[in-house]
Every structure is written in structure tokens, then in C-alpha cells.
Amino acid sequence: MPRSERSPLLLAGLLAAAGVAHFAAPRPFDATVPRRLPGSPRAWTYASGAVELALAAGLVAPRTRTAAAKAAAAFFVGVFPANVQMAVDWRDRPAPLRTAALARLPLQVPLVLWARGVARNGERRS
Known part of the structure; x- marks a missing residue:
């Protein structure tokens, strides 16, 4: 499988693992939620x-890959x-x-650039 085809799948794996971690062990993530946001950290x-x-x-889905990659780039900026x-x-702390x-x-920064690269590759294939 060429690198350009593996890259979105690797990014998807990273996001899936992080997403599962938010549900499996939410406490450390709660602590990173900026206090000025409304509602509960959980x-x-x-x-x-x-x-x-x-x-x-x-x-993962080729039809939605470009849009998802653009959204992922925005998400990485948003969680900064x-x-x-x-x-x-x-x-x-220690x-x-x-x-x-x-x-x-x-x-x-590399996460945003990675997602943008996946989006660009998806646009070229469309």
C-alpha cells in the first residue's frame, strides 16, 4: 500500500485511539479542559x-476523507x-x-500539517 494511502488510515487510527481514550479514561482529559468553557469538563x-x-x-471512507481531513486539521487547532x-x-509537577x-x-503543528496533507491528497484524487 503506497504511503499516500496509508497516511489517512494512520491518522484515523491515531484519532480513534485518542477518541476511545477519552471514554475509557476521561479523568486526565477533564483536567485539560479550559475552566472558562461552560458546562462540565466531562x-x-x-x-x-x-x-x-x-x-x-x-x-477511513474515501468519499468523506477530504472533508474529514480538513475538519481534523481544524480540530487540532481547536484543541490547542x-x-x-x-x-x-x-x-x-515533576x-x-x-x-x-x-x-x-x-x-x-505536525498534526495539523498531516491532516492538511491528507486533505490535499484527497482533493487530487477526486
Whole structure:
């Protein structure tokens, strides 16, 4: 299978795993929800997990791949404030945890670029 065909499936797998994790172990995700958002953190955790699962499903299906990839790129940008919240909240934690929280911040960039690349490949095939 060529790389261009594997890439959307790998991105779908990443999003599916993250989505399942939001339901299987929601507590760590609750802690990253910015406090200024209305409602309970658990509702936001479940909602973001459901979105990740829907995006994963959309990436697997060739007909919806381009739209799902564009939506995934927007999603990765949209959840960036949660990563910032985590970095702020974890500034007093032990160094390995603090480092992990800070490392998540620049990780959003390759995720956005990956999703955009999947979208571009999907447009070329249409």
C-alpha cells in the first residue's frame, strides 16, 4: 500500500485511539479542559472523544476523507487551548510530566500539517 494511502488510515487510527481514550479514561482529559468553557469538563471530554471517533470514521471512507481531513486539521487547532491549559496547570509537577505537557504544544503543528496533507491528497484524487 503506497504511503499516500496509508497516511489517512494512520491518522484515523491515531484519532480513534485518542477518541476511545477519552471514554475509557476521561479523568486526565477533564483536567485539560479550559475552566472558562461552560458546562462540565466531562461533557467536553466526551464531546471531543466523539468528534475524534467521527473524524476517524470519516478519514477511513474515501468519499468523506477530504472533508474529514480538513475538519481534523481544524480540530487540532481547536484543541490547542486545552494543551496550553495542561502546560499551565502542570508547571509545578515533576520535571518529566512538565516536559510532557510542554512537548504537546509544538506537536499540534505536525498534526495539523498531516491532516492538511491528507486533505490535499484527497482533493487530487477526486
